[in-house]
Amino acid sequence: MSERIPEHRYTAALANEIEARWQERWEAEDTFASANPAGPWADPDDPRLGQGHRFIMDMFPYPSGTGLHVGHPLGFIATDVHARFARTTGMNVLHTMGFDAFGLPAEQYAVQTGQHPRVTTERNMEIYRAQLRRLGMGHEQRRSFATIDPGYYRWTQWIFTQIFESWYDVDAPARTGEGTGRARPIRELVAQFASGERDLDLHDDEGRPRTWADLSPVEQADVLDGYRLAYLSSAPVNWCPGLGTVLSNEEVTADGRSERGNFPVFKRNLSQWMMRITAYADRLTDDLDRLDWPEKVKLMQRNWIGRSVGATVRFDVPSASSGHDGTLPLHVFTTRPDTLFGATFMVVAPEHPSLAEIVPDAWPEGTDPRWTDGAPDPRTAVTAYQRMASTKSDVERQADAKTKTGVFTGAFATNPVDGRQVPVFVADYVLMGYGTGAIMAVPGQDQRDWDFAVAYGLPIIRTVQPTEGHPEDQAFTGEGPAVNSANDEVSLDGLGVAEAKERIIAWLVERGLGRETVTYRLRDWLFSRQRYWGEPFPVVWDEDGVAHTVPDEMLPVELPDVPDYSPRTYEPEDADSSPEAPLARATDWVEVELDLGDGRGVRRYRRETNTMPNWAGSCWYHLRYLDPANEDALVDPTVERYWIGPRPAPVAGAPAGATDPGGVDLYVGGVEHAVLHLLYSRFWHKVLFDLGYVSSEEPFRRLINQGMIEAYVYRDARGFPVPAAEVEEVPDPEGGAPTFTWQGEPVTQEYGKMGKSLKNVVTPDEMCEQYGADTFRVYEMSMGPLEQYRPWETRAVVGSMRFLQRLWRNVVDEETGELTVTDDPMDVETEKALHRTIAGVRADYEALRTNTAIAKMIELNNHLTKLPAAPRAAVEPLVQMVAPVAPHVAEELWSRLGHEGSLAWAPFPEADPQLLVEDTVTCVVQVRGKVRDRLEVAADVDEATLQELALASPKVQAIIDGAPVRKVIVRAPGLVNIVV
């Protein structure tokens, strides 16, 4: 059987041999090394430095150990193709790959397999490296690193200390020169406190102001924690007993479970490290406009940050505390201050601290029985309601979202615009964590308030005129003129929403009753984890309990090897359990004597035993790729400016006047990181920018989310998945949809993810073995646009194999291995086809439309196949064009065609513009938009002649049939449309 296959045919076996050979050569010759302008690898004389540059990056993977399937390398192949193409256009290209190797997945895998995470992680990375190499990735090997390398996390820790030793000064001029707000070293704040330039706002028991020098070290540390960008906080955090660690808000799903592992998450008050990302909320929102990112991702970030502009308004409530007979201010946040005249009651969150002071001893005279929940007095009612609310889980609370519950506090507040007494309720549809934890309820213009008003029999006043036909029984949240909105001093009646807001805010400000306010949904980033496998904090605690960062020369603080690295985990539902950091057990490591160089000499300290979340390492790896060997800085400033500094032109689609923020030229990865990694990384980058370490304001100038490769799942009659590879397709004899069988039994087909349990996993290794890496690359790239989700179909891979086989046959005789190309000149048709292809493929590669580039190359190759012998003059440029997608076979053919060096830097073919113009074109003649005739005309035909020719066409005449011509549209030279 096999002896019948021609000896020199491009088979999988030959492909594998060629691929291994070229991979070795690329590695031996450092083919993909890029040039640096400065830093330890400075090569300022490299001619490529002056020719433009491009930094192309993938989201680096976790070396997870669960194995790769064919979907994983999709983005990697796409960036590799683009990077290889960019090199052939003369650019200095930086493209490498590293590993995000700290964190839960690596640790969990290690725990499962009973081995130390470092052992399993390093082994998995080796497997990953081998797989990527086998796929022919042109990564620059010397720049590769993993986040677990001490030489890398030394700088992760260094950045942490920079953040810890900084505060956000909202009044300082921005580093960009426009506006205000930037991070500054905390010592500058200390100096301000010490000199009295900034008021401490602290008083002793007698009410005298206290000075900085009066404060104890612990008190000073407390004050600074209120400013530091990395600080300690004991606030309610997300405690996940099932994982044994706390989690950030971003890591908790909407239904209150951990994103990883899907365990329940509880709110616990714990002292934890936080990152003050909220200080950057405005810039993180605003600068999205300057990025070339998918709108979807920008939208997700905007929603996550959740900036909303409104007003804080003061309502006054009589105090119920004994011995205190004034009023208490109760502040509400509202985005609709224009509707104040429609506020008919107030609602506070069950956790609201003012409740204790406003709830009176007895129900006011004539209290509606629906409001009391049958309680004898307000205190009983409110306490009962608070208890009920506190025991409700997030899930239950959400499930109950439709029905509003609440209870009257017994207190009435004064509506500041008209002095009306409005009842104050407590209800769990108001959240303590947002705004001020209290709202003014405007049922007329808010559906939630409407629902509550209906349930409790509260008055409803419309203060915006609803549009015609708006249902009578619903709140009107739309745009319209204000009505019923006037007092003796101000009237909003007739104004639109925006104007009404403006006027009422001005009035509130004037009366000292409120001010414009911006609130955010974004919360500070919880930054500590009770896990072993992460970066240790470069922090020690002194005997007073004050935290200090360790000096730079003591970095890295290495993760100690401990016998027991697994975290203490609990029953997932055990809400009362407490986190316990594995490092706390390493007492020899924890208890240290150090001289921190602060003049206090050698002292005893305890090390911080929490570790950083796995997002830390990925926050800045783009910077380290630029200068990975630099031991003096995280990146040399010249190198940073060269690769990712701001460019003269803003990104495509940026608003007028926007400037380029700098950043990686192309970043490709999954959309699942839209708010986690990408938000954190932007935040760190901005801090580094403010502190002057980088010239770019953003890490990633352009982002593309690659789609996922999904697969069909086949299930038998019992609903169990059967091996997808063994399923046979049965065509429908009627020509309808095909059916499927497995071992003769009918099975059903559905579409979904690839997974072991679904028995539909296909691995890149299998594909390399059966077809070769080049075929696999061509197939993945030809399946459709990069962003698209698409189903894997192993049967279809052969099409890509055939393409490469035909290309091979156009150069090499399958029987003898001799060259078959002819040195005769090309015929005109071939030449034009070639140049059309060059122009098209170049544009497609540039725009990452690799699928259409491949189609064009197949088309040209098919044309060459039909010739008696393929001309060298056409084959060579075709081989060069194929090289980015199928680099091994292209290199092999290039060398067989007699060329010495690698194709990697060979210039991409140039299209001759003269050969792109056709002498004649086919002109379409339409009558009333329908094609009736085609004419061969000169490409430069003028409109009048073309119109004449079209009208003279016998086919057109027959259709018109003497009817009067009303109008003729001529789009020379391609189209004439005749309207009768």
Add this chain to the structure above:
RNA sequence: GCCCCCGUAGCCCAACUGGCAGAGGCAGCCCACUUAAAAUGGGCACAGUGCGGGUUCGAGUCCCGUCGGGGGUACCA
């Protein structure tokens, strides 16, 4: 509920600022090579763009509505 994206041959996908619906591939059918085959070569056929309106000389493309699929988010005041 709200927001976003996508619906083109049996399947994956092309189609520039509106201008001939088809570039490419898979599967199908026919022929050739072959004892037989296919990861061989050649050829053929296959949809009027989810559905309903509108704008236009002309709509896959723009607008409105609707259905289906996917994603995000969810009492955020």
